[in-house]
Amino acid sequence: MTDRYAVIGNPIEHSKSPEIHAAFAAQTGQDMTYERILGDLEDFEGDVADFFAAGGKGLNVTVPFKERAFRLADELSPRADTAQAVNTLIARDNGRLQGDNTDGVGLVRDLGCNHLFNFKGARILLLGAGGAARGVVQPLLDEGPAELLIANRTASRAEQLARELATLGPVSGCGLDELVGRRFDLIINATSAGLRAQVPEIPDDCLAEGGWSYDMMYASEPTAFVLWGREHGAAKALDGLGMLVEQAAESFRLWRGVMPDTAPVIAALRG
Numbered sequence: 030m031t032d033r034y035a036v037i038g039n040p041i042e043h044s045k046s047p048e049i050h051a052a053f054a055a056q057t058g059q060d061m062t063y064e065r066i067l068g069d070l071e072d073f074e075g076d077v078a079d080f081f082a083a084g085g086k087g088l089n090v091t092v093p094f095k096e097r098a099f100r101l102a103d104e105l106s107p108r109a110d111t112a113q114a115v116n117t118l119i120a121r122d123n124g125r126l127q128g129d130n131t132d133g134v135g136l137v138r139d140l141g142c143n144h145l146f147n148f149k150g151a152r153i154l155l156l157g158a159g160g161a162a163r164g165v166v167q168p169l170l171d172e173g174p175a176e177l178l179i180a181n182r183t184a185s186r187a188e189q190l191a192r193e194l195a196t197l198g199p200v201s202g203c204g205l206d207e208l209v210g211r212r213f214d215l216i217i218n219a220t221s222a223g224l225r226a227q228v229p230e231i232p233d234d235c236l237a238e239g240g241w242s243y244d245m246m247y248a249s250e251p252t253a254f255v256l257w258g259r260e261h262g263a264a265k266a267l268d269g270l271g272m273l274v275e276q277a278a279e280s281f282r283l284w285r286g287v288m289p290d291t292a293p294v295i296a297a298l299r300g
């Protein structure tokens with residue numbers, strides 16, 4: 030029987046996940062469908078229950094439901110537990126729902142495997158202290174950077190997040206206004222500033238010689254933060270398309286037990 034999967038979010042019409050998973054399924058010969066579901070802002074939990082009651086095998090969860098998916102999962106992977114957000118739900122044979130989070134591993138694989146960024150000993154600046162930032166802290170620390178500094182417009186949120194995750198590695202938090210004189214090998218934008226075509230206010234000389242910039246957002250045009258990277262001497266100024274495909278690949282692996290080849294899918298989307 031054909032297995033059913035979907036992505037649920039609100040809004041959802043622009044999601045590229047159906048296209049990505051269809052490509053993975055074709056490539057690996059998996060018998061499955063993958064659709065879009067517009068989640069009800071009032072009753073997301075009911076939508077999820079209906080999907081699995083009808084035999085659905087797995088869901089991707091996107092904005093604004095990742096924290097609610099975290100709360101409704103019966104079991105959590107350690108990385109979802111740390112992220113306090115779930116982007117992948119898996120129907121287990123015993124009827125329980127397993128929650129996982131593949132966003133952080135998606136970011137790390139795009140940077141490390143697709144672009145060969147060397148995390149070991151790197152000084153990393155993570156901009157933002159919301160759910161998007163929280164979700165990637167542990168996977169970044171697992172790669173062995175010298176430092177992970179979380180900087181946020183509202184300093185207290187960054188300081189709080191860093192305090193909470195301090196046992197995981199060399200992480201600290203500060204305000205954007207405390208970055209003067211600091212240099213980083215990698216600057217990752219996990220803020221939502223790009224939604225309004227803005228970039229966080231950081232010093233012009235924050236990037237070390239040969240440093241990279243990475244915007245976790247993706248758009249068909251270069252994002253505001255990609256443009257910032259290009260204008261400030263980034264050796265590479267990347268957007269989040271690779272992360273999007275890599276997080277999808279990890280979800281696909283969790284569901285189907287086979288890892289798809291992401292390179293042709295990224296290339297096709299890049300068009």
Ligand code: ATR
Nearest residue numbers: 157158159160161162182183186220221222227229
């Ligand atoms: P998400 O779950 O996507 O991370 P969020 O929890 O609302 O969303 O967090 C948004 C992040 O973007 C926050 O870190 C926010 O900074 P504040 O905590 O100070 O609000 C950051 N952000 C949004 N717009 C920004 C802007 N124009 N400049 C700098 N940071 C911005």
